[in-house]
Amino acid sequence: MDRNYWERIAYSYNDEIFDVFQNDKTGIIRSAITEYASPAKTVMDIGCAVGKWIPFLALHFKKVIATDISSKNIELAKKNCAHIENADYLRADMSDSKLKIAACDVAVCINAILTSSLKDRIIFFKSLTKCVRKNGILVLVVPSLESSLYTSIIRHRWNVDGINRRKKHSLKDYQQKIENFSQGNIEIDSVPTKHYLKEELSLLLSQEKFRTVSFQKVQYNWRTEFLQPPKWLKEPYPWDWLCIARKY
Ligand SMILES: C[S@@+](CC[C@H](N)C(=O)[O-])C[C@H]1O[C@@H](n2cnc3c(N)ncnc32)[C@H](O)[C@@H]1O
Numbered sequence: 401m402d403r404n405y406w407e408r409i410a411y412s413y414n415d416e417i418f419d420v421f422q423n424d425k426t427g428i429i430r431s432a433i434t435e436y437a438s439p440a441k442t443v444m445d446i447g448c449a450v451g452k453w454i455p456f457l458a459l460h461f462k463k464v465i466a467t468d469i470s471s472k473n474i475e476l477a478k479k480n481c482a483h484i485e486n487a488d489y490l491r492a493d494m495s496d497s498k499l500k501i502a503a504c505d506v507a508v509c510i511n512a513i514l515t516s517s518l519k520d521r522i523i524f525f526k527s528l529t530k531c532v533r534k535n536g537i538l539v540l541v542v543p544s545l546e547s548s549l550y551t552s553i554i555r556h557r558w559n560v561d562g563i564n565r566r567k568k569h570s571l572k573d574y575q576q577k578i579e580n581f582s583q584g585n586i587e588i589d590s591v592p593t594k595h596y597l598k599e600e601l602s603l604l605l606s607q608e609k610f611r612t613v614s615f616q617k618v619q620y621n622w623r624t625e626f627l628q629p630p631k632w633l634k635e636p637y638p639w640d641w642l643c644i645a646r647k648y
Pocket residue numbers: 406417419420421446447448449450452453467468469470473492493494495496509510511512513524
C-alpha cells in the first residue's frame with residue numbers, strides 16, 4: 401500500500417474502498433469529532449482520499465486542511481468539494497521523515513495507517529505528532545485485529561459463505577500469511593492491511609506524545625464481512641477502533 405497503490409485505484413476509489421463515513425450508522429465518529437470541534441479551530445483530514453469527510457469537517461471547523469499521499473485523490477477531493485470555501489488541499493506523505501507541516505488544533509485520521517510496512521508506519525505515527533498542536537486532539541480510526549480474528553473464527557466455525565470448500569493455499573502462501581498475521585497484517589482483497597490491537601494502539605500513541613482519552617468501537621453491519629451472515633449472528637458486530645488522544 402504505497403503511493404503507487406493509492407494513485408492506481410484513485411479513479412475507482414468508490415468501488416474498491418470501504419466507506420467509513422457511510423457505514424458509521426450510529427454516527428459515533430461524527431459525535432467524537434463534534435465534541436472537539438469549534439468555528440475557531442483548524443482541523444486536518446489526514447489521508448482524506450476523495451474527500452468524503454471534508455463537507456462534514458468544513459461545517460464544524462474554521463478551516464480544513466485536507467491532505468493525502470495521492471495527487472489523484474487530492475485532485476478528486478478538490479473536485480468533489482469545489483463548493484466548500486474553507487478547505488485547503490495538500491499532497492503530503494505521512495511516511496516521509498522529512499515532512500514539514502503546520503500543526504492544527506484537531507487531526508482526523510480515518511483508516512489511513514493501513515500499510516503493512518513497519519518502517520512506513522513508524523514514520524506515519526511520528527508525523528501525527530507534527531500535525532497536532534500541544535493539547536490538541538487526534539481522532540484516529542484503524543481496523544481492529546480483535547474484530548478481524550473474531551470474524552475469521554465465526555467464518556470457519558460455521559462455514560459462512562462456504563469458506564471451508566475453497567481451494568487450499570500452498571505451503572509458501574501459508575508461511576507468508578502466518579508471518580503477516582503475526583504482525584497484524586491481514587489480507588483485504590489480497591492486499592496485506594495493518595490491523596491493530598487496542599493495547600498496541602495505545603502503546604504506539606503513548607510513544608508519540610499522545611495520551612489516550614477514550615477507545616470506542618465503530619460498529620458495522622455483518623454484511624460488511626459476509627455475503628450471507630447467519631440470521632442469528634448479532635452483537636458484537638464487526639468493528640474498527642476509534643481512539644481519541646490528546647497531545648501533551
Ligand atoms: C482507506 S483510505 C481512507 C480515506 C478517508 N480517510 C475516508 O475515511 O474516507 C486511505 C487514504 O490514506 C491515504 N494514505 C495512505 N498512506 C498515506 C501516507 N503515507 N500519507 C498520506 N496519506 C496516505 C491514501 O492515499 C488513501 O487516500
